[in-house]
Amino acid sequence: MKGQKFKQVLAEQQQRIYSLALYILHDPHDAEDSTQEVFTRLxxxxxxxxxxxxxxWLSAVTRNVCIDKIRRRRNTSEVQEAHQVTQHFEEPDGQLQHAQLSSWLGQAISGLKEPYGSLIMLCDVQQNSxxxxxxxxxxxxxxxxxxxxxxxxxxxxxxxxxxHE
Structure with a gap:
């Protein structure tokens, strides 16, 4: 029974948990590792x-796992700026404006202190209650x-x- 219940939760929640981890960590590989760790704990x-x-429970554990990962990065002097990596290629105007808005939004949310940033992410981005x-x-x-x-x-x-910049 445990295996079937786990498979169902995994199928329903995996993408949401990965998205939350990716948002917090800004690194696909770290987000994958964190998602795996969260589901191992589950x-x-x-x-x-x-x-x-x-x-x-999954959201709380994901947030905690990601915060621990960020702390480990800082402790090993691997601090990276949240939006340091950018793509430079030509895009149509609409995509360019969307990319700029996404960048501003990501930087603005990252600039919020806790728990404000997490609340915006959980309630407004992920549409949690x-x-x-x-x-x-x-x-x-x-x-x-x-x-x-x-x-x-x-x-x-x-x-x-x-x-206005």
Missing amino acids: WNCMDDIEAEKVSG HSAAAASLNLSATQVKVYLHRARHQLKRLLKEFS
Whole structure:
């Protein structure tokens, strides 16, 4: 039974967890490693997690695994700028504008302090509910609403700064 339940969760959540890890780490290989580590932890704890709480548990563990990976990078002097690698090639105007907006948005979200950046990612980018975000970040529902409101205002201010440069 454990194997079947695990396969179902893996099929439903793998892409979402990989996307979250990729967003936090900005490195596809590290995101793959982190995703694998998260699902290994899920396998080991599968019997202890309630089915309706798996999604929140996965988000929280993914965030923690990624933060640990970033700390290890810093401890070994491998600090890399979040958006240092850029692609330089010619694109049609629409794609270029989209790429610029994506870059600004990524930089702006990265510039938010925690838990603001994580809340924007969980609620606005990944479309998780406020209750799922609260469970993932160990916050109350009220804190999520207040922090998300503040995060959106800070994000708006940062995007205005990027667009005027």
